[in-house]
Amino acid sequence: MSSYANSKEKIEVDGDVDVELESLLPDHAGGSAGGFPRRYILVAFLFCGLFIVYGLRICISVAAAPSAHAHTDSTTGGTSTNFQPESMYDEFGWSTTEQGIVLGAFFNGYITSQIVGGILSRRYGGKVVLAAAVLLASFFTGLTPVVAFNLPLLVACRVMTGVVEGVSFPAIVTAKERSTFMGIVFGGAAAGNVVTLPLSALLLHSFGWRWIFFVYAIAGLVWTLLFCLFTASTPAAHSSISPRERHLLHTCSPPQKETRAAIPWLRILRCKGAWACFVGHTCFNWGFYTLLTQLPSYLSLALQFDLEHAGFVSSLPYLAMLLFSVSGGVAADAVMARGWLSRTRVRKVWMVCAMMLPALLLVCCGYAETWAVAVMVMTLSVGLSGLNTAGANANYLDLAPTLGGVVFCIGNTFATIPGMVSPVLSGMIVDAYGCDDEHVQACKQAYQAVFWVVLGVCAFGSTVYGLFATAEAVLREEEEEPQ
Numbered sequence: 001m002s003s004y005a006n007s008k009e010k011i012e013v014d015g016d017v018d019v020e021l022e023s024l025l026p027d028h029a030g031g032s033a034g035g036f037p038r039r040y041i042l043v044a045f046l047f048c049g050l051f052i053v054y055g056l057r058i059c060i061s062v063a064a065a066p067s068a069h070a071h072t073d074s075t076t077g078g079t080s081t082n083f084q085p086e087s088m089y090d091e092f093g094w095s096t097t098e099q100g101i102v103l104g105a106f107f108n109g110y111i112t113s114q115i116v117g118g119i120l121s122r123r124y125g126g127k128v129v130l131a132a133a134v135l136l137a138s139f140f141t142g143l144t145p146v147v148a149f150n151l152p153l154l155v156a157c158r159v160m161t162g163v164v165e166g167v168s169f170p171a172i173v174t175a176k177e178r179s180t181f182m183g184i185v186f187g188g189a190a191a192g193n194v195v196t197l198p199l200s201a202l203l204l205h206s207f208g209w210r211w212i213f214f215v216y217a218i219a220g221l222v223w224t225l226l227f228c229l230f231t232a233s234t235p236a237a238h239s240s241i242s243p244r245e246r247h248l249l250h251t252c253s254p255p256q257k258e259t260r261a262a263i264p265w266l267r268i269l270r271c272k273g274a275w276a277c278f279v280g281h282t283c284f285n286w287g288f289y290t291l292l293t294q295l296p297s298y299l300s301l302a303l304q305f306d307l308e309h310a311g312f313v314s315s316l317p318y319l320a321m322l323l324f325s326v327s328g329g330v331a332a333d334a335v336m337a338r339g340w341l342s343r344t345r346v347r348k349v350w351m352v353c354a355m356m357l358p359a360l361l362l363v364c365c366g367y368a369e370t371w372a373v374a375v376m377v378m379t380l381s382v383g384l385s386g387l388n389t390a391g392a393n394a395n396y397l398d399l400a401p402t403l404g405g406v407v408f409c410i411g412n413t414f415a416t417i418p419g420m421v422s423p424v425l426s427g428m429i430v431d432a433y434g435c436d437d438e439h440v441q442a443c444k445q446a447y448q449a450v451f452w453v454v455l456g457v458c459a460f461g462s463t464v465y466g467l468f469a470t471a472e473a474v475l476r477e478e479e480e481e482p483q
Contacts, residue, residue, distance in 0.1 A: 045227060047188040052134060052216075052223045053168055054192030056141045056161065057106060058292055059216045062200035063209040064088045064099055065296035066437065087209050088148060096297075096435065098151065100427025103293040105155040107419030109162025114416065117167025118409035131224050133168035137161050138220030145210035166416075190325055190386060193318030197296065263406055264475070271475055273399050276468035278411045281392045283461020284355050286418035287362065287454040288385060291317070293423040294450065295378075301435055302443040303371045313375055320383025332390035343398060343471035351391025351469070352462045358385040359451075359458035366448035392465065400475035407475060418457075426450050 066089045089099055121129045140161040147153035200212045268274055299313060332346050341349065361381035368374035396411060397404035433446035 045230075046185045047191070048223060049130065049134065049168075049227065050185060050188030051192040051195070052220050053137070053165055054189045055196045055216050056134075056137045056220055057165060058193060059141070059196055059200050059212050060088075060103065060106075060144070060158070061293055062087075062197060062204060062296050063212045064094075064102055065300055066090060066096075066099075067300070087204065091209075092149070092151070094151075096427040096430045097424070098427075099297070100293075100423040100425075102151070102154060102158065103427075104420050104423035105158035106162040106165075107289070107416050109159035109164075110166045110419065111162075111413055111416035113163050113166030114409040114413040115406075118406045120167060121405065127227075130168050131228050133164050133166075134220050134227075135224045136164035137168070138217045138224065140164065141213050141220065142217030144213045148210075190318045190322035193292070194315045194322060197315040197318070201296075263403065268400075268403070268407055268410065268475060271399070272468045273395075273470040273472070273474055274407055274411070276465050276470070277392045277395050277399065277407070278414045280351055280355070280461050280465030280469065281411045281415040282418060283457050283464075284351070284385070284388055284392065285415040286422055286457040286461075287355070287359055289419040290422045290426060290450065290454055291362075291378075291382060293419075294426050294447075297430075298443075298447050301430075301437060302440065302447050303374060304437075304440060316375065317379045317382030320379050321386040324383045324386030325389045326386075328387040329390045329394075332394075344469065347391055347395045347398065347471050348466050348469050350387045351395070352466050354385050354387035354391050355458040355462045355465075358382065359455040362451045363448075363455050366444070366451045392469075395469060395471060398471040398473065401473050403475050425453070429453075 065087055067087050088094070088102075094102070117129065117133075140157055144154065144157050144161075147157050196216075199215075203209075203212045203215055295317070328350060332350055335341050336343055336346055358381040361377050361384070365374050365377040365381060368377060392411070393408075396408040400407045429449050430443070430446040433442045433449070435443035435446045
């Protein structure tokens, strides 16, 4: 592939959708005017899209976290009698197990639409599928407060949110700077966590938990409108594209096939490298989803933060994750460009570090004696997990240059299982230890057990990925010849 100055950068949105980056933006969007390449503008759109998608996904983590009422203030050591606003957990009198069912419901829907999303994107294009997914996810998020009084209806609503979000996950397909762009776009997930958790806590304290869902639903609708207005699917769809831009796209882009080759499902399922990605991705997500759904509750129950401070503090790890995600991708590309490590070794080193270092730190966090130490260790733990973007996430595209989206969808299907199981199992462990806001020591012991489970799962995933992962392009469409 040529350099970015005249390259054919592509994007995939949960499917093998080959759409030129430059072609997605109308000509009036600026092109290379002012020295700012168009592909960066599209990456910004995708960054914001993933930001919104994760906001819609995790805002319930704060809304459903138990409020710490009268407790010992973790910052002063004194007793606080400042009662906090009720969350969903408090208002509806849930047990921790019921809370886990609500938090895991999203993933029960999310797992069903991964492969379907890839097929839809291949057929109808990434823009249509992504816009429709965010629009519907926003609708179900706005509906959540309306049905929350009834637990089965609430679970069904969250399941449907997961179903429609399952087709929306974006991935950038490039050659020379794949890790860099993957790092930036996937950094939108970390940025969504950074903003969503404290903003949700602020909305809870200012307006009540229902407005958490309303605000994010509105944000999703606004993003969908802007995405539809300022992007296009192909160069031919632009009414004002310049002749120079059209010529550049035509000369840099290969001829489009009339029909696509059949997806080699059996070869994908028989590929050891693909299974290494599936296992690594799944085990990584166990730790990621455990913290994603449990972090506000852990801070509130074990560290006795009120939700307002817990929302702010719980965003710090994801800010670190954003920094590691972007810088880790840049570093991976630099290491490969200088020939210090092969692409396969880079993927293995980055992915194993993204699993084992955070898991070890998480276990240490459970034994921290002070909240300041716990937050510092947890921040470093979650931050290091951002190296995953240059690990398995980019590895899918190494394995299957034209099928990366399909292979990713299969892997993301398996990797959604932790989102279904981990919140419920964590809730059962916390309940088994008798954790509540009056038994802080029991809460600490409960979350120590939860974190040890994370370490065991990540150790298994690191072993499998380290042994069998490869960055060789071993999966291609049936009729495609190696370049």
